Amino acid sequence: DTAVSQTPKYLVTQMGxxxxxxxEQNLGHDTMYWYKQDSKKFLxxxxxxxxxxxxxxxxxPNRFSPKSPDKAHLNLHINSLELGDSAVxxxxxxxxxxxxxxxxxxxGTRLTVL
Amino acid sequence: EDKVVQSPxxxxxxxxxxxxxxxxxxxxxxxxxxxYKQEKKAPxxxxxxxxxxxxxxxxRLSSILDKKELFSILNITATQTGDSAVxxxxxxxxxxxxxxxxxxxxxxxxxxx
Numbered sequence: 001d002t003a004v005s006q007t008p009k010y011l012v013t014q015m016g017x018x019x020x021x022x023x024e025q026n027l028g029h030d031t032m033y034w035y036k037q038d039s040k041k042f043l044x045x046x047x048x049x050x051x052x053x054x055x056x057x058x059x060x061p062n063r064f065s066p067k068s069p070d071k072a073h074l075n076l077h078i079n080s081l082e083l084g085d086s087a088v089x090x091x092x093x094x095x096x097x098x099x100x101x102x103x104x105x106x107x108g109t110r111l112t113v114l
Numbered sequence: 115e116d117k118v119v120q121s122p123x124x125x126x127x128x129x130x131x132x133x134x135x136x137x138x139x140x141x142x143x144x145x146x147x148x149x150y151k152q153e154k155k156a157p158x159x160x161x162x163x164x165x166x167x168x169x170x171x172x173x174r175l176s177s178i179l180d181k182k183e184l185f186s187i188l189n190i191t192a193t194q195t196g197d198s199a200v201x202x203x204x205x206x207x208x209x210x211x212x213x214x215x216x217x218x219x220x221x222x223x224x225x226x227x
Binding site: 004041042043044045057059090092102103104105106107108 | 148150157158159162204208212213214215216217
């Protein structure tokens with residue numbers, strides 16, 4: 001069974017569009033995350049979220065917003081896409097609210113903005 | 115069981131001091147080691163290390179990995195009060211197609227004026 005899944009796997013879109021990436025985890029974890037991996041393969045955290053608190057990396061533009069319909073899902077909405085948003089986006093989850101334990105990642109979504 | 119151990123757990127220094135933070139790991143399928151700085155908000159990425167002996171530098175911060183001895187150090191020179199934070203070490207030990215990050219407990223650094 002897939003522990004952390006993301007859809008779509010690939011997303012190609014035009015500048016200015018609004019898009020969403022979905023993430024689901026079936027591990028029963030309390031905390032979920034979104035990471036961005038840039039062209040140099042650096043993995044940078046964007047958000048962490050549990051049922052009590054959303055923590056935002058202050059460098060993330062407010063065009064990016066996480067939405068959590070329930071504990072097992074954390075979707076990423078991106079408005080007014082820009083060329084620099086092209087990257088691979090990873091969703092992850094961990095058991096505890098503190099988050100400093102093992103994080104399990106989804107397979108990633110490669111976003112290409114044209 | 116994979117584990118990541120950071121030392122010291124906490125450290126108090128004066129501005130201008132140089133500090134060295136340690137991270138040792140025992141994992142099965144090492145792929146990379148990452149350092150993060152965490153203040154009140156989400157962790158901020160500092161470095162990703164994959165190769166032994168190659169120092170990564172960013173301003174007053176530098177880091178190096180020893181894959182033979184299974185540890186990494188994070189150096190901060192000429193510390194400032196703004197360096198006060200928890201420094202987290204994480205190891206990607208997935209060995210496969212998906213990431214799996216195991217974090218250490220962190221080192222709480224306090225820099226006093």
